[in-house]
Amino acid sequence: MGRLKRGERTQAVRDYLAENPGATPKSVVEGLAQKGIKVKITLVNSIKYKKPTPGAGLATARVKSVVGESGPLGFEHLLEVKRLADSLGGTDQVRQALDALSQLR
Numbered sequence: 001m002g003r004l005k006r007g008e009r010t011q012a013v014r015d016y017l018a019e020n021p022g023a024t025p026k027s028v029v030e031g032l033a034q035k036g037i038k039v040k041i042t043l044v045n046s047i048k049y050k051k052p053t054p055g056a057g058l059a060t061a062r063v064k065s066v067v068g069e070s071g072p073l074g075f076e077h078l079l080e081v082k083r084l085a086d087s088l089g090g091t092d093q094v095r096q097a098l099d100a101l102s103q104l105r
Contacts, residue, residue: 004037012037013047 012035016028023031025044032039085094 001014009037009039010041010047013044016049 012032013028016031020028020031025041025048026046028048029039029041039094044103083097088094088097
C-alpha cells in the first residue's frame with residue numbers, strides 16, 4: 001500500500017472503533033494491519049481514550065461572536081473596542097455597560 005495522506009491513519013482508527021466499539025487497542029492495530037494499514041498502539045490509545053477538553057471549540061465561538069450582522073469586524077473595530085474597554089476600566093465594566101444597555105431596550 002502506498003503512502004497514506006495526512007490524517008488517513010487517524011480516520012482509519014476512528015472508523016474501525018466506530019464499527020467495533022468494544023475493540024481493544026491491540027485488536028485495532030491487528031485489524032487495521034490485516035487491511036494493510038500500519039498504526040501504532042499509541043495512536044489508537046490517544047484516539048480511543050481521549051477525553052473532551054473543557055472549552056474545546058471556545059476559540060471558534062469567540063471568532064463567531066466577533067462576526068456581526070453586517071459582517072466580520074475588522075482589526076480597526078477591535079482596536080476601538082479595546083480602547084473603549086481600557087477607558088471604562090476593563091472588560092468587566094464593558095460587560096456591565098452592555099448588560100445595562102440591553103435592559104434599556
